[in-house]
Amino acid sequence: MVPQGSTVSKVFGSRAFEQYRYDLTLLEAAARNDDGDNAFAGLVKQSTAALLNSYAREGFPYTAWEVKTLLIQALVSEKAAAFQAQRFSEANQACN
Template sequence: MGSLAWFVFLLCASLGAANGVYGRVGAAAALEESRRLQLHTDGDGSSGAVHAWPGYLYTRAVGRCTPQFWSSGAEPWPNIVPQEAAVAKVFGSRSMDRYGPRLTLLEATMRTDDVGGAPFVKLVKEGSAALLNAYTRRGFPLDSWEVKALLLEALVSEEAAAVQAERFEQANESCS
């Protein structure tokens, strides 16, 4: 009977110690959460409503028409261009030389290697989002055939790709 009492005592003591450790961790997590909440305000600098994004201290802008939005899965893709569709099939064989036969539209919208001056990467990323917007957003300034033609025309040089990628990006960001 004495060993059973000793076992129960050790069990309770270890649970109490673990509870104390977890309590401190929980307090640290609560403090971190309050700091995170203070970082995300209304965006206009005012101290209005506070928004929390679980798990993310820094986030990318995700408007309804950006490549990030389309790659997030927040909205179903149009049936005419499924996520698994190859860029070369959607935009035509001229794009296969630049992007290969296997790059999908979803992969194109998910790319992050366009930062720092990779114009052909940015072109396919923004062009893919522009194509999706042309199919789904009423009032988008470009038709689907225009997006395809403009992307193919921009494949002639890095300068043309950079200019057209910027135009696609502006159209994507200004759409609602």
């Protein structure tokens, strides 16, 4: 598990640092509500939830490593970010 105050850049790596605020915490990322029109905001929100689910929910379809890797890969474009955010969202909702 990761501490609540961990930053997105520390957890997801330097590529995430380039897209998001250096001090954006996982808690702030999970609580975002600007993800309707912003593919990258949706990606970080859903990736954060998926990461936490990967640690906490047995049988979650993604490992922590996969969540981190897929977020980094999805940062190449808005289309890729929106697609991956949707896939994470579906997995996150399926475990509710």
